[in-house]
Amino acid sequence: MLSAARTSFVRRGFTTVHGFTGAVGNTPLIYLKHLSEKTGAHIFGKAEFQNPGGSVKDRAALGVVRDAEDRALLKPGGTVVEGTAGNTGIGLAHVCRARGYKCVIFMPDTQSQEKIDLLRMLGAEVHPVPAVAYENPANYNHQARDYAKDHPNTIWTNQFDNIANTHAHYLSTGPEIWEQTKGRVDAFICSTGTGGTLAGVGKALKQKSQGKTQVWLADPPGSVLASYINSGGTLKDRTGSSITEGIGQGRITDNLAQFVQEIDGAFTVADEKSIRMVYELLETEGLYLGASSALNVVASVELALRLGKGSHVVTVLCDGAYRYQSRLFSKKWLQSKGLEDAIPKHLKKYTVL
Numbered sequence: 456m457l458s459a460a461r462t463s464f465v466r467r468g469f470t471t472v473h474g475f476t477g478a479v480g481n482t483p484l485i486y487l488k489h490l491s492e493k494t495g496a497h498i499f500g501k502a503e504f505q506n507p508g509g510s511v512k513d514r515a516a517l518g519v520v521r522d523a524e525d526r527a528l529l530k531p532g533g534t535v536v537e538g539t540a541g542n543t544g545i546g547l548a549h550v551c552r553a554r555g556y557k558c559v560i561f562m563p564d565t566q567s568q569e570k571i572d573l574l575r576m577l578g579a580e581v582h583p584v585p586a587v588a589y590e591n592p593a594n595y596n597h598q599a600r601d602y603a604k605d606h607p608n609t610i611w612t613n614q615f616d617n618i619a620n621t622h623a624h625y626l627s628t629g630p631e632i633w634e635q636t637k638g639r640v641d642a643f644i645c646s647t648g649t650g651g652t653l654a655g656v657g658k659a660l661k662q663k664s665q666g667k668t669q670v671w672l673a674d675p676p677g678s679v680l681a682s683y684i685n686s687g688g689t690l691k692d693r694t695g696s697s698i699t700e701g702i703g704q705g706r707i708t709d710n711l712a713q714f715v716q717e718i719d720g721a722f723t724v725a726d727e728k729s730i731r732m733v734y735e736l737l738e739t740e741g742l743y744l745g746a747s748s749a750l751n752v753v754a755s756v757e758l759a760l761r762l763g764k765g766s767h768v769v770t771v772l773c774d775g776a777y778r779y780q781s782r783l784f785s786k787k788w789l790q791s792k793g794l795e796d797a798i799p800k801h802l803k804k805y806t807v808l
């Protein structure tokens with residue numbers, strides 16, 4: 456006979472909240488059963504895809520808007536402009552609709568069509584711009600900053616260097632993980648775009664555990680962060696690229712800078728492993744997740760193997776695969792990236808586009 460725990464749904468924070476913003480956060484922590492069994496460790500994923508805007512970035516979006524309101528930088532009827540790979544923009548577009556602001560988004564034109572379409576459906580004004588390096592004045596972030604300068608009653612939320620981003624995770628995601636694990640978290644690992652999630656969660660967990668929780672960074676190819684951390688602070692030029700969206704960096708953002716000394720180590724995860732894990736999570740856990748989540752899970756498995764049997768490792772499941780499905784599940788796209796062979800035979804049934 457099945458036990459009550461297996462047959463009933465667990466009631467979690469079963470309460471009424473106020474609107475979109477009230478629904479941000481308080482996401483479940485999912486025990487990843489198959490990978491835990493495989494490693495002998497306990498691997499958990501924070502289900503950030505369950506935020507109302509569909510990603511971990513809802514927390515940062517709400518955090519930077521609230522901070523701008525509190526400091527009276529953002530006034531009724533104002534405009535919020537941001538440079539984003541998409542998810543922060545989606546979070547901001549929701550928050551702006553809910554609070555009566557206009558939302559303008561500059562994003563690199565390399566990002567998925569799904570994210571651009573969704574932003575427009577949410578009423579944001581979207582400017583896809585050529586993907587050029589941060590040092591180039593035409594970079595999407597600088598264009599967002601300049602837009603704010605040129606338009607009245609407009610604020611640039613500046614997610615990469617605005618510490619309100621880290622603060623949102625320090626106050627919510629980190630304490631939630633601590634509570635959900637009852638303080639049994641040997642290590643936390645995730646990839647970074649702005650660094651807000653890693654720095655905010657990392658700070659909270661290090662404080663609560665009195666330094667016992669290790670905090671690791673997971674990096675895609677083409678990012679300089681893993682080598683920066685493992686070399687003790689040498690910043691290389693950015694070369695290479697990755698199929699993952701929204702993660703990887705060529706510089707130490709202000710969000711990361713305030714925490715980077717406390718990071719215990721870093722892994723780079725090859726695209727082959729990340730895409731394969733997208734499919735494996737679907738096959739073994741029934742989870743339909745984007746490539747940054749998959750990269751995080753690959754890295755958490757590596758870390759769990761390093762820490763040994765019985766260790767408790769937590770990572771972040773950043774968003775769902777819906778946002779990238781025309782790419783991740785397309786035979787043609789996988790071929791164009793040379794990744795067709797990364798999908799094992801028994802998982803090819805998921806490549807349906």
Ligand code: PMP
Nearest residue numbers: 542647648649650652701747773
């Ligand atoms: N995963 C995805 C899909 C993202 O869009 C982002 C943010 N761009 C991240 C992870 C990284 O989050 P953070 O900015 O807090 O480092």
